[in-house]
Structure formats: structure tokens, C-alpha cells
Amino acid sequence: MRIAVFSRGPGLYSTRRIVESARTRGHEVTVVDHSLCSPYADGGKSSILYNGQALEAPEVAIPRIGANITTRGVALIRQLDVMGVPHVLSADALLLARDKMSCLQRLTQAGIGVPRTVLCFSTHEVRKVAKRLGPFPVVVKLLESTHGVGVALAHNLYQLERLAESFLQLQDRVLIQEFIRESKGRDQRAFVVGGEIVAAMERRATAGEFRANIHRGATATRIDLSEEEQALVLRVASVIGVEVAGVDLIPSMRGPLVMEVNASPGLEGIEGATEVDIAGKIIQYAESKV
The missing domain is CATH 3.30.470.20 (ATP-grasp fold, B domain)
Structure with a gap:
């Protein structure tokens, strides 16, 4: 079977392990850098251009979409859907999981317990809502973060305002979340x-x-x-x-x-x-x- 692993890092542990496992099971596997992939439509034809050249469609795809390239990854997965290529990651699920607040909102709607969290758009708003999360410290998060990057702990209102101000320069929203002692x-x-x-x-x-x-x-x-x-x-x-x-x-x-x-x-x-x-x-x- 022809398997495409869409990953920016062929040397990364996760990518290497998936490739090794696929080859052990007798599959033909290719690592494709999705940062070089362009969805292509031409009338009734659909394909993926890889570094400008048509990519041979795999029989199944394993997307490993980096946190800093979500939008392109979503477009790629949707192109796989158009081409009829099965894969193991839905575009909608990726978008929902990557947006931390949207994910918590969906879970809350389903009655699933999550930490108390507030989405704020300004330092003024942060200052007003902090007291609803209980005593300090509180957690400050970027909406999209990974490996603990973009996550910090504020021990008082001054720290909270400074952290929120810094994060809001990177994104237009910031999450304030209760600290589970x-x-x-x-x-x-x-x-x-x-x-x-x-x-x-x-x-x-x-x-x-x-x-x-x-x-x-x-x-x-x-x-x-x-x-x-x-x-x-x-x-x-x-x-x-x-x-x-x-x-x-x-x-x-x-x-x-x-x-x-x-x-x-x-x-x-x-x-x-x-x-x-x-x-x-x-x-x-x-x-x-x-």
C-alpha cells in the first residue's frame, strides 16, 4: 500500500516511527513536507502540487500537521477529501482541537468538565474577569500553543496584566484559566x-x-x-x-x-x-x- 505521511520533519521521532512501522508491515511510504503542498483544482480534476509538481495520490494519508501551519494543513486535508484519499485526521477536528477555547466550548456543550476558562480580547477585560477564576495564581494561555510554549502562571494582578499584554501582541485573544492546585x-x-x-x-x-x-x-x-x-x-x-x-x-x-x-x-x-x-x-x- 502507498502511504503518505505529511510531516515537516522526516527526522522527528514520531515521523520516523510511523515510517518504520509502515515499512515493517510491507508498505511503500513517503514523507511529504506539507509546507510545500498546494491544493490544485482544474475543472473536474483535483490534485496536490508538491513543490510545484503533481504529487502521486497515495492510497491513504497520515497527516502530522505542525501547530504553526494549521491553516495550510486544513486546506491539504480538505484536498485529500476532494481527491477521495482516506486519511486519519479530519480538517474540522484539527481546527477545533487547535483552537483551545472552541474545543473547551464544544466539550462544555456536551456536559464534559473543563477548568474554568475565560476568553479575553484586552488587558482591561483580563483585569475585570480575573476574580471570577478564584484566588491567584491563574494560568495565562495563547489560544494556540504546544509543548507548554505560550502558557504561563500569574501570581498577582500585575503579572497577569503584563503577561496578557505580551500575549495579546502575538494574538488578538488570550485565555485566562483557573490553576488546579x-x-x-x-x-x-x-x-x-x-x-x-x-x-x-x-x-x-x-x-x-x-x-x-x-x-x-x-x-x-x-x-x-x-x-x-x-x-x-x-x-x-x-x-x-x-x-x-x-x-x-x-x-x-x-x-x-x-x-x-x-x-x-x-x-x-x-x-x-x-x-x-x-x-x-x-x-x-x-x-x-x-
């Missing part, structure tokens, strides 16, 4: 492939750090989710429409809350912590789409 720098990531939880880990932030991101030095260990947590994760994936995803939960006094849904999750941390061949699971799911 009882989590003590811990969260859980469940990896979902095709409606099945294939692995789960707990991440612990380093001393003095509140972000439990592997890229921030957090440690990770394999865990077994409770039945309640499993049901929650699968419901979240269904509501957002993600087929291959990382669902992040944070423990709280109100039970597990959904922090984030990652539509293009990395494999290195969770494969290392759980020793599960997640790349192989993704390839098996891609095979089932054809």
Missing part, C-alpha cells in the same frame, strides 16, 4: 487511535514548574485509567471528532477535567513511558481506512 504538577495523557485507548501515562512536572510537558523536563510513567477516565477520554475524542489524538486530563477536587485535546500528538514520550508500539497502531488504523 491539587493536581500538584500532574496530568494524564491518554492516546486514542480509532476509538480505542491504546496507551496512557501520567506526567509529573519538575520542581518549581507547573507545566507537565515532556519538553519541559516532566517525567512520565505508564498508568491504567479508571473506567470513569476511560469513558471520559473516549467521549471527548468522539465529541471533538479526532481519530488519532492525545487527550489530556488533570485531577481536581471536582474529578478529572479535560485540559486539552491534541490532534497531532507526539509519540516519543508516551512510547517511551508505556513501551506500547503506538506507531504500529496508527498504521493498522490507516490500513483499515482503505
Whole structure:
């Protein structure tokens, strides 16, 4: 089977593992830099131009869309739909997962617990709404961020205003979110492939750090989710429409809350912590789409 992995980094761990797993199973696999892909329409014909040349249509595609190239990635996935090429990431799900507030709004609409969060468009607004989130500290987030970049902790109103002002220079909106003290720098990531939880880990932030991101030095260990947590994760994936995803939960006094849904999750941390061949699971799911 001809498989295209749309990724900007052929040397990245996740991309390499997916390619290795595909070739182990006897597939022909090509890594395509989606930053060089242009959707092309010509009457009844549709194709993808790769660096200006027509790209041979794969039998199935595995999009690994970078956080800083979401718009182009969405256009590419929609072109795959037009061409009738099956894939493992819907354009609508990618857009929804990447916009943190839209994602939380959809989850809230479905009755799923999330941290108290306010979307603000000015520092004046930030100042007015901060008290609704409880005592300081509070979390300040860019609407689109990854690996903990664009996420900070404000310990007082002065810090909150300065952080919000800085973030608003990068984007026209900023999220202010309650800080879950009882989590003590811990969260859980469940990896979902095709409606099945294939692995789960707990991440612990380093001393003095509140972000439990592997890229921030957090440690990770394999865990077994409770039945309640499993049901929650699968419901979240269904509501957002993600087929291959990382669902992040944070423990709280109100039970597990959904922090984030990652539509293009990395494999290195969770494969290392759980020793599960997640790349192989993704390839098996891609095979089932054809």
C-alpha cells in the first residue's frame, strides 16, 4: 500500500516511527513536507502540487500537521477529501482541537468538565474577569500553543496584566484559566487511535514548574485509567471528532477535567513511558481506512 505521511520533519521521532512501522508491515511510504503542498483544482480534476509538481495520490494519508501551519494543513486535508484519499485526521477536528477555547466550548456543550476558562480580547477585560477564576495564581494561555510554549502562571494582578499584554501582541485573544492546585504538577495523557485507548501515562512536572510537558523536563510513567477516565477520554475524542489524538486530563477536587485535546500528538514520550508500539497502531488504523 502507498502511504503518505505529511510531516515537516522526516527526522522527528514520531515521523520516523510511523515510517518504520509502515515499512515493517510491507508498505511503500513517503514523507511529504506539507509546507510545500498546494491544493490544485482544474475543472473536474483535483490534485496536490508538491513543490510545484503533481504529487502521486497515495492510497491513504497520515497527516502530522505542525501547530504553526494549521491553516495550510486544513486546506491539504480538505484536498485529500476532494481527491477521495482516506486519511486519519479530519480538517474540522484539527481546527477545533487547535483552537483551545472552541474545543473547551464544544466539550462544555456536551456536559464534559473543563477548568474554568475565560476568553479575553484586552488587558482591561483580563483585569475585570480575573476574580471570577478564584484566588491567584491563574494560568495565562495563547489560544494556540504546544509543548507548554505560550502558557504561563500569574501570581498577582500585575503579572497577569503584563503577561496578557505580551500575549495579546502575538494574538488578538488570550485565555485566562483557573490553576488546579491539587493536581500538584500532574496530568494524564491518554492516546486514542480509532476509538480505542491504546496507551496512557501520567506526567509529573519538575520542581518549581507547573507545566507537565515532556519538553519541559516532566517525567512520565505508564498508568491504567479508571473506567470513569476511560469513558471520559473516549467521549471527548468522539465529541471533538479526532481519530488519532492525545487527550489530556488533570485531577481536581471536582474529578478529572479535560485540559486539552491534541490532534497531532507526539509519540516519543508516551512510547517511551508505556513501551506500547503506538506507531504500529496508527498504521493498522490507516490500513483499515482503505
